[in-house]
Amino acid sequence: MEIIIIIAQLILFIVIAPLLSGLVSKLKNNIRMRKGQSIFQPYYNLIKLFSKEEVVSETASWIFKAAPFVVFSAMLTAATLIPVFIASPLHRMGDFLALIFIFALGRFFMALAALDTGSSFGGMGASREMFISSLVEPAFCLVVFSIFLQFGSTDISVFGAAHPVSVCSIVAAFALFMITLAETSRIPVDNQETHLELTMVHEAMALEYSGRSLALIELSAHIKQMILFFLIAQLVFPVNFCGFWILWYSARIMVIVIAVALVEVSVAKMRLFRVADFLGFAFVLAMIAVVCAVLGV
Amino acid sequence: MLDFLPQQIFQFDPLALFFLCVIFIVCLPSAIYSFGYLKGKYSSSKITLSWFLLVVFVLSMAAVVSVGNALIFLVAWEIMSLVSYFLVVFDTTHEKSIQAGMIYIIMTHIGTAFLVAAFLILYQQAHSFDFMAIKNACLVMPARTKDIVFLLLLAGFGTKAGIVPLHVWLPYAHPQAPSHISSIMSGVMIKTAIYGIIRFVIFLLGVNSSWWGILILILAVISCLAGIIYALMDRDIKRLLAYSSVENIGIILLGVGLAMLFISKRMPYLAVFSLIAGFYHLVNHAIFKGLLFLCAGSVYKATGTRDIEKLGGLIKKMPQTAVYFLLGAMAISALPPLNGFVSEWLTLQAFFLGAFNSTGGMKLFLGICAALLALTGGLAAACFVKGFGVSFLGLPRSHYAESAKEISLSMKLGMFFLSLLAVVFGLAASLIIKLLARVAGAAMNIDVSSMSFSLNNFTLSPQIGEGAYISAPLLGLWLIVLGAAGFAIYKLFGKRRRVYKTWDCGYYKLDARNEYTATAFSKPFRIAFSFFLLPYRKTQKIRESFYHVKSITYETYTTKVFKKYIYEPLLALVFRSAKSMRRLQPGSIHLYLGYIFVTLLLLVIFTR
Structure with missing residues (x-):
């Protein structure tokens, strides 16, 4: 029984995740008074990519070919840990801290694959991605720490149950929001919409990918985004996981989507070295969340 | 004993x-x-x-x-x-x-x-x-x-x-x-x-x-x-x-x-x-x-x-x-x-x-x-x-x-x-x-x-x-299973695949010199941690004329703070004190006899 629920959850993540990206993109365009693409555009992109021929660089080794599967499986593994239909799907497998390490696994292979083709764009992307992620990790760790101090466990299922919203979780959610912007390559850290060589990070790493491999990588990025949105939503709008709270689910995720879209249209992209300040601020926010947790508010 | x-x-x-x-x-x-x-x-x-x-x-x-x-x-x-x-x-x-x-x-x-x-x-x-x-x-x-x-x-x-x-x-x-x-x-x-x-x-x-x-x-x-x-x-x-x-x-x-x-x-x-x-x-x-x-x-x-x-x-x-x-x-x-x-x-x-x-x-x-x-x-x-x-x-x-x-x-x-x-x-x-x-x-x-x-x-x-x-x-098992699932999805959608050169921006030939180097890779970190690494560089240009630079040498270094601010001053101190100690040993036999005499005197006084 449990295994069916887990598979259903994974399919849900695969099916819904691209929609969130489509929604953010549509919202951004509407705020800018543009018509914008359909919210289903990410699906069209994926279908197009899956049906296209793939071009592999002659310099590339097996790392380049294997990386999409590693990234995909890491993101799905992370998605398995998130409580959606039941409070604890496979929670014996890993906890909140393990989530950080699982994200790192995907990122590690993505960065290696970027170096594998011998293109300088790849190297640039890999270098920047590892730089940003190494600054994200301490802030993420502190967010987990503040949650741990509140609930007494790093188990995600404990955090998944309904709990009173405290000052600590709101501050932690803000820190996590900033982390999410960095991890999902959004403005002000990165920009998903351009291929400008001076600024791109995630796109630079995926530059040599095409066809099915690129589709897997993009799908993984969507899934990662959905996981992070979910975690923020659970911090500020906690629900108990008994049954299908479809409406409430969608509503709270929508709030995050709107927030991301608003931030993306109202903030300019930062220089790479100012990202350190941005993430430093996320770190400080997480620190404040820890202080709140210590004070018990 | x-x-x-x-x-x-x-x-x-x-x-x-x-x-x-x-x-x-x-x-x-x-x-x-x-x-x-x-x-x-x-x-x-x-x-x-x-x-x-x-x-x-x-x-x-x-x-x-x-x-x-x-x-x-x-x-x-x-x-x-x-x-x-x-x-x-x-x-x-x-x-x-x-x-x-x-x-x-x-x-x-x-x-x-x-x-x-x-x-x-x-x-x-x-x-x-x-x-x-x-x-x-x-x-x-x-x-x-x-x-x-x-x-x-x-x-x-x-x-x-x-x-x-x-x-x-x-x-x-x-x-x-x-x-x-x-x-x-x-x-x-x-x-x-x-x-x-x-x-x-x-x-x-x-x-x-x-x-x-x-x-x-x-x-x-x-x-x-x-x-x-x-x-x-x-x-x-x-x-x-x-x-x-x-x-x-x-x-x-x-x-x-x-x-x-x-x-x-x-x-x-x-x-x-x-x-x-x-x-x-x-x-x-x-x-x-x-x-x-x-x-x-x-x-x-x-x-x-x-x-x-x-x-x-x-x-x-x-x-x-x-x-x-x-x-x-x-x-x-x-x-x-x-x-x-x-x-x-x-x-x-x-x-x-x-x-x-x-x-x-x-x-x-x-x-x-x-x-x-x-x-x-x-x-x-x-x-x-x-x-x-x-x-x-x-x-x-x-x-x-x-x-x-x-x-x-x-x-x-x-x-x-x-x-x-x-x-x-x-x-x-x-x-x-x-x-x-x-x-x-x-x-x-x-x-x-x-x-x-x-x-x-x-x-x-x-x-x-x-x-x-x-x-x-x-x-580990779950990662492998899901990786295999990803591979199955990949295989499901066609088999077309072509091997071609890495994209070179239309430049005629991409070689190893265009690759990102280790030094370049670590550059963001060098800048972010510059308060600790204190990086500096040496650039030397050899010019034929004002407008034409014939060759450039560029070297970048980081300062090893512990070596520079702890060990080098310490070593300098050791050498300085060793140098001043040398004055005790000027090579004169009379002075050495004097040392022995003074030592004897002190011993006599203190071990009475």
Whole structure:
């Protein structure tokens, strides 16, 4: 029984995740008074990519070919840990801290694959991605720490149950929001919409990918985004996981989507070295969340 | 009368046995590896010499961890240091080896001097060098004396372990030795210092004030960050690994320091758990650092260079070495489901649980330490993406890398064994943790029979009752299943695939000169940590005219702050005082007779 629920959850993540990206993109365009693409555009992109021929660089080794599967499986593994239909799907497998390490696994292979083709764009992307992620990790760790101090466990299922919203979780959610912007390559850290060589990070790493491999990588990025949105939503709008709270689910995720879209249209992209300040601020926010947790508010 | 003679020479308690296991786990594959490594690189008489030195080295390390007497400990310690000195200067033709050996022998003897001082104080208290007698004497030792002994021991063992700022010798000495020796030095020898700290400070001295643990935690965090930042900047593959050893010693000491903190706070469960985390990382670091040094040695042997800017594309020339290096890099970057992941998770959990059971400021302190450990983890991942990516992937950057060939069977065997262990120690975490609990219990005199750190044979769970779990085997299995699912989806959608050149922006030919270099890779970090690295560069332009620059040389450096602001002033002071002392010895026989006369007079006055 449990295994069916887990598979259903994974399919849900695969099916819904691209929609969130489509929604953010549509919202951004509407705020800018543009018509914008359909919210289903990410699906069209994926279908197009899956049906296209793939071009592999002659310099590339097996790392380049294997990386999409590693990234995909890491993101799905992370998605398995998130409580959606039941409070604890496979929670014996890993906890909140393990989530950080699982994200790192995907990122590690993505960065290696970027170096594998011998293109300088790849190297640039890999270098920047590892730089940003190494600054994200301490802030993420502190967010987990503040949650741990509140609930007494790093188990995600404990955090998944309904709990009173405290000052600590709101501050932690803000820190996590900033982390999410960095991890999902959004403005002000990165920009998903351009291929400008001076600024791109995630796109630079995926530059040599095409066809099915690129589709897997993009799908993984969507899934990662959905996981992070979910975690923020659970911090500020906690629900108990008994049954299908479809409406409430969608509503709270929508709030995050709107927030991301608003931030993306109202903030300019930062220089790479100012990202350190941005993430430093996320770190400080997480620190404040820890202080709140210590004070018990 | 002769009470300094030993009552018992050897003492095989769980702590000693654990360290013996660690020594042999790394030394055996390294010895196998050295068959292939030494062949063709050195003359046959030198190979014989190296075997002799290796055997003495291993035996002396084994003696260090298993003797039960401080005096014999010191003798074994000195033999270990001296033999490793001879191994560091084994490549006598290299100017650098001699210099590295010099720094090493000076630093290691400064360390030993601290140890001798500590042992003399202990002897004065216990009137014996036997561990048991010292242990009994320590129960009644005044707290002030204990503090002094602790600080002396910390300085002495810290020098050997490579704690920042006593780490300066490590990045010189470790890379300069032959690679199988580097792997033993980094994998095992520096661990004997951790053994020393646990044996003398925790086991014999007994921790009773909490500032000991806090001091170790602070030093450990500094070691972690400084070590990994330097590793990230380095382009010599073996020196990169040596700096990363400084970082990992820091992570091990985080576990040890936490354990000391919890002992002083009378929290036995947490103390045992933290020490388990430290032990686990210790054995893991021995495995993956041993492995990585062997891989680096293979690269060095195959290409003749250690500069990663001259490597590249080795994954095609040396496919097996590449797999082993990748496994080592993944393990050291704490990626699931390998062994480094388990021990870093345990260390983070130890911090979290410790914070949960402390109050106020201590919570914040432990939280910040945990966050800095996470930062270290992120930087380590970046460092090994650089180390593996630049040297093994992409295009060969020089003829050294182009002419590389896969290495011989015995070398592969050594690396295979260690990479297998890296996987096994990840998957079998629950079983290993049970053994480590007994070792930790024995080291701290805590009964561990009622404590359990795992749910079953596959799942770890540090918190009793409801709590966090990880299961490395399940994670590994699930990753493989989902990866296979991804592969199935991939295969489902057509088979069309074309091999073509890397996109070159319409430029006519993309070659290795267009690739991203290791220096470029680490540039964002160099800028972000510029307050610590103090980078500077030298640019030299040769011009034909104002408008036409014929050639440009560009060099970038980082300042080694500890060397520049601690060691160089210290050295200058030593030289200055030596110079002023020389005035006492002007070469005049009359003055010397005068000295003798004055000495005699003083003796007559004072020894009346």
